[in-house]
Amino acid sequence: MVKVPEKATPFFAYAPAPESRAIVDIAASYGLFIDGEFVEGHAKSFKTINPATEEVLAELSEADETDVDLAVRAARRAYTRVWSRMPGSERAKYLFRIARIMQERGRELAVLESIDNGKPIKESRDIDIPVAAAHFFYYAGWADKLSYAGQGVNPQPLGVAGQIIPWNFPLLMLAWKIAPALAAGNTVVLKPAETTSLTALLFAEICQQADLPPGVVNIITGAGSTGQALVSHPDVDKIAFTGSTEIGKSIARTVAGTKKRVTLELGGKAANIVFDDAPLDQAVEGIVNGIFFNQGHVCCAGSRLLVQESIAEELLEKLKRRMSTLRVGDPLDKNTDIGAINSAEQLRKIRTLSEIGEAEGGERWSPPCDLPENGFWFPPTVFTGVTQAHRIAREEIFGPVLSTLTFRTPAEAVEKANNTPFGLSAGVWTDKGSRILWMANQLRAGVVWANTFNKFDPTSPFGGYKESGYGREGGLPGLAAYLKGTD
Ligand code: NAI
Ligand code: MG
Numbered sequence: 229m230v231k232v233p234e235k236a237t238p239f240f241a242y243a244p245a246p247e248s249r250a251i252v253d254i255a256a257s258y259g260l261f262i263d264g265e266f267v268e269g270h271a272k273s274f275k276t277i278n279p280a281t282e283e284v285l286a287e288l289s290e291a292d293e294t295d296v297d298l299a300v301r302a303a304r305r306a307y308t309r310v311w312s313r314m315p316g317s318e319r320a321k322y323l324f325r326i327a328r329i330m331q332e333r334g335r336e337l338a339v340l341e342s343i344d345n346g347k348p349i350k351e352s353r354d355i356d357i358p359v360a361a362a363h364f365f366y367y368a369g370w371a372d373k374l375s376y377a378g379q380g381v382n383p384q385p386l387g388v389a390g391q392i393i394p395w396n397f398p399l400l401m402l403a404w405k406i407a408p409a410l411a412a413g414n415t416v417v418l419k420p421a422e423t424t425s426l427t428a429l430l431f432a433e434i435c436q437q438a439d440l441p442p443g444v445v446n447i448i449t450g451a452g453s454t455g456q457a458l459v460s461h462p463d464v465d466k467i468a469f470t471g472s473t474e475i476g477k478s479i480a481r482t483v484a485g486t487k488k489r490v491t492l493e494l495g496g497k498a499a500n501i502v503f504d505d506a507p508l509d510q511a512v513e514g515i516v517n518g519i520f521f522n523q524g525h526v527c528c529a530g531s532r533l534l535v536q537e538s539i540a541e542e543l544l545e546k547l548k549r550r551m552s553t554l555r556v557g558d559p560l561d562k563n564t565d566i567g568a569i570n571s572a573e574q575l576r577k578i579r580t581l582s583e584i585g586e587a588e589g590g591e592r593w594s595p596p597c598d599l600p601e602n603g604f605w606f607p608p609t610v611f612t613g614v615t616q617a618h619r620i621a622r623e624e625i626f627g628p629v630l631s632t633l634t635f636r637t638p639a640e641a642v643e644k645a646n647n648t649p650f651g652l653s654a655g656v657w658t659d660k661g662s663r664i665l666w667m668a669n670q671l672r673a674g675v676v677w678a679n680t681f682n683k684f685d686p687t688s689p690f691g692g693y694k695e696s697g698y699g700r701e702g703g704l705p706g707l708a709a710y711l712k713g714t715d
Contacts, residue, residue, distance in 0.1 A: 260289050279568040289450075311415050316413070334357045351522060379712075389465065406445060408710050411707065467488055469492050480492065496528050502533070503656075510679065
């Protein structure tokens with residue numbers, strides 16, 4: 229049996245260290261950003277809340293088909309008249325300017341992201357916003373070098389891109405989508421997720437501040453039906469989607485038989501594999517980062533821990549001890565490790581799957597932690613005694629819930645890791661370089677991290693196998709996804 233202290237006894241207690249929200253100015257209501265201006269939507273409105281308090285933050289417009297059409301027309305006009313004709317070196321200047329403004333307004337963006345999404349300020353401040361800006365810097369550098377992108381000597385943009393993003397990394401996913409599209413000479417209509425639209429609307433303001441020609445970027449808020457209208461609009465040349473596998477499949481069905489290009493970044497159930505020769509303390513940090521980063525709302529989260537049987541007990545004891553030190557609570561507190569679950573709906577899903585995990589025979593453990601009364605919260609949780617047949621080993625939970633399985637040989641680790649309909653990422657922890665390379669070749673996953681996890685860089689392509697989707701974002705492949713080859 230694993231012995232874990234009832235309550236970790238810290239050497240000292242952390243005093244509250246809240247980041248001020250005074251820097252953020254949230255309007256009572258927002259319109260849609262079409263053709264360089266904020267305009268009223270034609271249909272209903274909806275509210276966006278702070279998931280840590282359930283306080284209503286603002287009222288947003290839900291774009292209907294008419295609005296989507298206006299946005300696509302604006303994007304088409306900007307594409308033919310301005311953006312596709314502009315020399316790449318000129319487009320680059322706009323992208324560099326946007327990147328710099330994102331840095332200058334980084335604190336404002338980070339606070340707003342944490343308020344609207346529930347993620348800890350230390351993550352939005354140190355990861356989401358800087359990595360988002362880094363994508364604009366990186367792709368700005370490509371805008372005047374497209375002939376070296378491996379797509380022929382004179383590659384052409386695709387036209388108007390419809391982009392639909394999820395709620396887990398709102399501004400970062402926006403950057404992954406918009407930066408390469410614009411660098412390649414496309415114009416975009418982007419729909420943020422309905423629970424996390426505020427940083428996209430602030431980005432719209434940044435486009436105005438950067439004097440980006442009207443219509444190059446259009447931001448339309450709304451839920452599934454808005455996304456559907458964008459996907460089926462006849463004048464959209466490319467759809468880029470990140471979200472659930474279910475909606476990804478429905479998008480693939482909608483565009484089948486049309487000329488639209490598609491990239492899909494869908495779900496995952498990544499194996500994080502720890503061998504008996506791994507540095508265990510380091511591996512524990514990697515496991516914690518793999519599953520508790522961003523409350524586990526991460527498509528490439530290391531949600532299946534595969535641990536070699538001989539070290540399972542020791543590793544789990546260390547892991548539980550470490551989990552007892554995680555601080556759950558106010559996302560704006562600089563000491564917070566785990567913030568709020570993004571929505572009541574997502575919390576329900578995490579609870580349901582965790583209950584199913586117990587009912588199917590998994591052993592559930594969470595450290596004692598005081599959760600705030602209002603808002604949506606779930607404690608860091610680990611399941612042991614999980615088998616391949618359990619739903620919590622197969623389905624994406626998208627929350628701070630880790631399923632643990634054991635293995636005896638490298639071949640068994642590979643077998644178990646690949647036994648999933650997904651294939652987005654994987655982690656390998658071992659001291660042996662040769663084993664890392666062998667494992668990386670065997671694992672059917674778009675990204676394999678070795679002795680680390682959840683590292684993101686604009687130069688590095690990211691994407692999936694199987695039901696995790698197709699196409700790559702980031703790096704050169706991410707640029708190629710927005711270009712027509714000329715060879
Ligand atoms: P979702 O796939 O419904 O939403 C993602 C985006 O697609 C949002 O902007 C949404 O408004 C839009 N959308 C919804 N229906 C659409 C349609 N028919 N056509 C076009 N766009 C549409 O994801 P949801 O419901 O927020 O989360 C459900 C589950 O999906 C999560 O529990 C998680 O397991 C998974 N998920 C995975 C993500 C990933 O990055 N791999 C991101 C978000 C969710
Ligand atoms: Mg949905």
